[in-house]
Amino acid sequence: MIDMTVVELSRWQFAITAMYHFIFVPLTLGLSFMMAIMESVYVMTGRDIWRKMTLFWGTLFGINFAMGVATGIVMEFQFGMNWSYYSHYVGDVFGAPLAIEGLMAFFLEATFIGLFFFGWDRLSKVGHLTVTWLTALGANFSALWILIANGWMQNPVGSVFNPDTMRMEITDFVQVIFNPVAQAKFVHTVSAGYVTGAVFIFSVSALFLLWGRHKELARRSMAVAASFGLLSALSVVVLGDESGYVATEHQKMKIAAMEAMYHTEPAPAGLTLFAIPGREPGEMAFEVKLPWVLGLITTRSLDMELPGITELVEHAAGRIETGLIAYEALQAIRSNPTDEDARATFDDHWADLGYALLLKRYRSDIENATGEEIALAAFDTVPDVWPLFWSFRIMVGVGFFFIAFFAYWFWKASTGRLETSRLALKIGVAALPLPWLAIELGWLVAEYGRQPWAVEGVLPTFYAASSLNFWDLVISLTFFVSLYTVLALVMAWLMIRVIKAGPPEKSLLSPDPEIFDAPARGAVPQAAE
Template identity: 75%
Template structure:
């Protein structure tokens, strides 16, 4: 029998490293584009304040990028260490976009980041601007290929199970790249990164204005952040709606759980604003609903039903029974590879093989599963409803809050009222952590809502884990949480130090000789000037 404690610890370890890593990713994406916008303004106007702004935000971007790399590397090793059967089963599909992300996007970004930092006095204004935009392009490309890989896990298109190799293999790489789920996730995630960058710049600029420091730089940064933030906030909500619509087509159980919809409602279904779970933690005992809204949002139709959890469990039972046939047929092929009849039958039923594997949690001989075991496996396809229900509403509420927040500041910026209301400036600083709350909530919904699948409908999560021991995972999980927490504290300390120092005229010490590489890599401060001399 599968040790579910080991599986849960493996999930916790990957979740911890992924959530830590994604603290840095959205800020990297957002800052890269915004510092490119500021440098473009510098090149067009020649005003030194825009150069200082680019240098200052670029320094903070560099610290964040380094931490993102440090925390991201571990995740790739975990595919082989903690999820070895996943790597074997779908590595032919998942590995390709992951490799492209590393070879094309990451190296593109990393190479031009070096030119960004060291090329200010070696490149022309236009040449350096091109470098900065290529840094932003690399950051976005990196997100694209990761989300293509993740989107395939949510909607496994362009691939087929090969009974001879016992692996999923690519049949249409174009379909993998242009996967509807992946593209919707990409534009939504990147927009969230832009919003994160805008809030970060706005919050730090608000702090400068409250302290009456670097006022001209702060005011110009706030204008850019307010404009870019409003556009990003609108995009996040609109593209989030598109992402939800795509999920309605391909992940109906996730949508039913998000809406706490236990029973199929007549079309168009209402939208539940708030709800209280029943005594058994199941169907809501009390709810406030808006008629028709749920159907219009999720299906964009007045006639299409939104299936509830109980109906979807029934559909899962049917697919599990077909999966049992697929599993037995696969065993026939493994016994006799020349069995043409078995291969023909497998071609028809292989898409349900993953549902048959759900029974592996309860017995090894899948073909002999009882009705009770089939029902339990079908009920396993329901993720925990109430964490998803409330997390989604937190994320959605923050999305609309940011639209109102940036609309207000866009209006005030257009009137030149950036420094006239200190309570609003304190609010501008206080919103700093909220983008990460919304972003981490979104990833929780995407990944937790997919359970029990590591690849939707193809491979159950418990079946994908490596056969590690309990203490292996306890020790490694404790180590990673401790290490990542230390790295996070170090990053905060570095950023606070840079923010306290404020913008500099030069990014690197000009006094140092070329061979003094270490000294040249230090920000210009009185201490480094003395060291350079």
């Protein structure tokens, strides 16, 4: 039998390390592009304040990038440590975009980051600007390939299960790359990263104005952040709508759970703004609903129904029964690889094999599963409703807040009145953690809403875990939580020091001729220089 305690601890470990890592990723995405914009203005105008802005925000970017690398490397090792059967089962597909990300995107980004910091005194203005833009593009390429891999987990296209190797294998890599779920997730995720970068720059700049320091840098940074942030916040909402539409096609149970919609409603379905659950599953003690809105958003039609949880569970039970046919055919193929009838049967039903594997939670000889066990496995396809319901609504609420927030400050920047209200500036500082709240909740909706699947409809999460024991996971989980907490605190401490010190006159990593000449002269310059 499956040890669900081990599975849950493995899930907790990966979730915690992923969410820690994603503290750093969106800020990398946002700051990289805004640095490139600021340096572009410097190259076009020649005004030194824009160079100082690029250096200052670039220093904070560098600290954040280093922490992102430190926390991200561990995640890929976990596929082999905690999710070994996942790596065996789908590694031929999942490993390809991860390898491309490392070879094409991460190395590109890391190389040009070095040139960004060390190249101020060695490259021409245009040459250094090119490096900065390539750094930003590298960060986005990195996110693209990671999200292609994740999008395949949500919608496993371009692949097929090979009964001879017992693995999923790629049949069409172009389909994997242009997976609609992956593309929708990419544009939505990077737009959220741009909002994060804009909020970070705006909040720190607002703090400078409240302190009465570095006002020239702060006002220009706020103007750039307000413009870039408004466009990004609008993009997040629009592209988030596209993600919902794609999920309606490929992950109907996730949509039903997010909306706490237990039964199919007449089309077009209403959108629940607020709800209090009743005593029985599917019963609402109180709810506030906007008629038609959910159906129009998710199906973009007036006559297409959204299936409810109850109906989707019944559908899952049917797929489990079909999957059992594929499972029995697979056993026949393994016993006799030349059995052409078994291969034909498997080819007709292999797409439902993953549903049959849900029964492995209840018994090993799943071909003898009872009707009650099939019903239990079918109900396992329902993720926890209320964490998804509220996470989604808080995320959306924060998104709309940022549209209003940046619209207000764009108007203030356009009229040259950024310092007229200290209360508004304090609200701008207080808004700093909100993009991270929305992003982490968004990932919770995406990943928790996919449960019980490691790969949607293909591989159950409990079936993907390694055969570790309880104490292995307790020790490793404690270690990672402690290490990542220390890294987060170190990053916060370093950033606070840089912010308090203010903008540098030169790149902190640029070589100082005095330092290199010091041994020859027998003198060592002051560290402050």
